[in-house]
Amino acid sequence: MSFRGTTPGRWRRARRRTAAITAGLAASALILTGCAESERGATGGTGEDTGVNSTFIFAASSDPKSLDPAFASDGESFRVSRQIFEGLVGVEPGTADPAPLLAESWDSSEDGLSYTFQLKEGVKFHDDTAFNAEAVCFNFDRWYNFEGLQQSESVSYYYNSLFRGFADSPDTAVYGSCEAVSETEVTVNLAQPFAGFIAALSLPAFAMQSPTALEEFNADDIGGSAEAPVLSEYAKSHPVGTGPFKFDSWDVGQQVEVSAFDGYWGEQGQVQKVIFRVLDDPQARRQSLEAGTIDGYDLVAPADTKALADAGFKIINRDPFTILYLGINQEVKALADPLVRQALSHAIDKEALVRQTLPEGTQVASQFIPPIVNGYNEDVPTYEYDPERAKELLAEAGYADGLTLEFNYPTGVSRPYMPTPEQVFTNLSAQLEEVGITIEAAPDKWSPDYLDRVQGSSDHGIHLLGWTGDYNDTDNFVGVFFGREKPEFGFNNPDLFNALDEARQVSKLEEQTPLYEEINADIAEYVPAIPLAHPAPSLGFAPRVESYPASPVNDEVFNMITLSE
Structure with missing residues (x-):
């Protein structure tokens, strides 16, 4: 069995943006409203100033649980992770179906125990180290070799749930081994068949992280207990991926900031800086949108959707999944x-x-x-x-x-x-x-x-x-x-x-x-x-947001947002 990507990575990103624009233009008409303060103009990845406010402020309902997606399971952590990290496999825009991302194609053996991935060339992590087959194996082996507290349900939730075992419990483990065949070819061997393996790799929990940064900032050095784990230095302040945005800061209880990564392999888009502002009260999120201090927020309260739409704000509904x-x-x-x-x-x-x-x-x-x-x-x-x-x-x-x-x-x-x-x-x-x-x-x-x-x-x-x-x-x-x-x-x-x-x-x-x-x-x-x-979740946005890449599985990367001002 094989899956061959039909589009090069850079062009596929552009195609994602086009799909998002089409969806956005089909939504309600825009009405002029106040915008959040801009720190710099967007270039759209071309070097030419487009004149739009390039800072996008999104209201989060809570702090992320962790900036290391391997040790997270909550939506707010993954919302930030999707900006910083990418996996071998992504999601086809607007669907829940897997699609090529850092892996341009893959083949599987007849027995479902071996998968060979052809990797995208020329991709760099945010620390300027190379993404390659060795980095892929480093990540798979890292998850497999979690020990002690790292294995607890509340810490490595997704690896626990989907891969079922670690190096010290190989009898139950789904993962077997990884081989870097060349710089751009890697083979992952499973110990037992897992029909959902490729689709599972689209999860942020299995995103590719910089081996250099993981080691330098002691990513696996977590403390506390299963009931109250204490994050590593890496998970608090040094996450490093290949995504369109690099991490800037996390002011706990206030906001997380990321900014466009100049060395990104794909299209950067208009948004050059994202601020995830923590507003845990639904009423405060609505009031902030109305006041123009944020550009958008997720999970609009059911009672607020009509009033916001009537006032000229854009309401986008995800398909229920x-x-x-x-x-x-x-x-x-x-x-x-x-x-x-x-x-x-x-x-x-x-x-x-x-x-x-x-x-x-x-x-x-x-x-x-x-x-x-x-x-x-x-x-x-x-x-x-x-x-x-x-x-x-x-x-x-x-x-x-x-x-x-x-x-x-x-x-x-x-x-x-x-x-x-x-x-x-x-x-x-x-x-x-x-x-x-x-x-x-x-x-x-x-x-x-x-x-x-x-x-x-x-x-x-x-x-x-x-x-x-x-x-x-x-x-x-x-x-x-x-x-x-x-x-x-x-x-x-x-x-x-x-x-x-x-x-x-x-x-x-x-x-x-x-x-x-x-x-x-x-x-x-x-x-x-x-x-x-x-439930069918609703998102609310300022009128300057022309389109937003709404996804039933929340696979929403903010370089795909298009803005009118």
Whole structure:
């Protein structure tokens, strides 16, 4: 099997920009408004001043968790990472499908265990060292040789979830070895088939990082604990990739700044400086856009979209490729009882939740993958909203007099699957209390406390979390959630784990589909968590933004933005 890129890298970047412009011009008309202060004019990569304000200010909902994408799993970290880093594989604009990036083409062996990549020539890291086959192997070997705390779920989340093992646990590992055949050819060998391998490489977690910088600034020297890891010097202030922007500074709690990399192999575009300003309150983000102190922000509150559009701001909706769920920790005795988990399912009015708290275009969820993903099963067991049935099940489980549950939810953040977490928490809490469940609210600030607590420890109860799909592969949803024992869910189901392992190794779609359909039915019956909705996130921009490369998987690189002033 092979994938041959049909376009040279520089021209492909230009084509991405053209696609973004076309999409942008189809959106609402522009109305003149105030702009953020400019520090310098843009050159568009040609050396000629285009006269536009070349500084683009984007409001982030929180600080990044880490500037080292290998040790990150959150959207705000990856938003910054996508500007600084690139992977072997990218994403076709406007889709969730893989496309060539630093690798111009690749071939795989018939048994799915060997992949040979042809690399782009003349690419430099921001520290002026060469990107080549040796750098590729350095990165793969780095991930494989993580030790101790580096291996914890809360630190190397994606390598854990997708590659399953490290050098000290080779029996479970997907990765085998890497060989630099020449400067521009590299072969990666897997220890077991992984059908989603190429698509997975489009994740920022597997971006190529400068070996020189990783070593010089002790990238793997992290401290603390799994519940509260302490970042390395590299992850705080020295990330080095090949992307269109290089890192400048991170003022924690305030902003991250990046600027155009003069040695970039592709098209730089109009934007020469990006400031990610941390505004954790949705109302503050809207007010800043209206005041002209930012150029745009993600996760516009559902109640704000129409008012902003009516005032002349640009609203862009991503296609829904998300899942919001109510997580259930079976380490809590009551939640280990399937009757209680079924009762929770019957207690929730998903239609009301969507109508009252989530963006227009959101779909009610019956399972943990969107309908466009392979293996979606129209016939999974469902739990209709039925408060009386919920009460009956609680009584049958021994909780006729009521049940008290801790309910964890994040503060100071908006996520694509959950623009307003506090509203979702309030809505669901009221529904659960109607069936006799007493809720003990347990809020935590998103970064760093919430994810570390929910994903890195057993100290939580029911909880709100979700997922924005990273690429169009079923394993990227159900495999990541339920492919093995995890602190978040607190259960051990070898039959489910084995079924997911088998499905992810099947390369033929017609053979893989029925396996995932059966798995999704089994998950729905088991109720390890409750799928709630597939939200459709909205972004808001100043009228000077002519186009923005909106992506269902958030693969949005800011050199593709076009500006009118």
